[in-house]
Amino acid sequence: MYVARSPRIAARMLGEEMLVMSGHDSTLFTLNPTATILWQAADGATPLDEIVERRICTEFEVKPEDAMRDAEELAENLAKHGILLISEQPIVKPDAPVRGQR
Helix, strand or coil, rough: CCCECCCEEEEEECCCCEEEEEECCEEEEEECCCHHHHHHHEEEEEEHHHHHHHHCCCCHHHHHHHHHHHHHHHHHHHCCCEEEECCCCCCCCCCCCCCCCC
């Protein structure tokens, strides 16, 4: 599973929490430190399990299987609100050049 930040959001860091506003329905979300790490690492190219292993498990004392389950649930919830994009394949951003093309 790959996750990417939606281009239709506004975000601002406030202390250790990220404030994210959905461009879809103007709902404001406050992400806790764990969710903030996930959201910041959601580049569309890094698999979710790698984000969990390298970023979340190293930052917090949590078992990888528990962290992965929680991260999948969080990603799905944020995707429902249009804050994250989820795909089984890497997510190419619309403004990013496609390999092999100029």
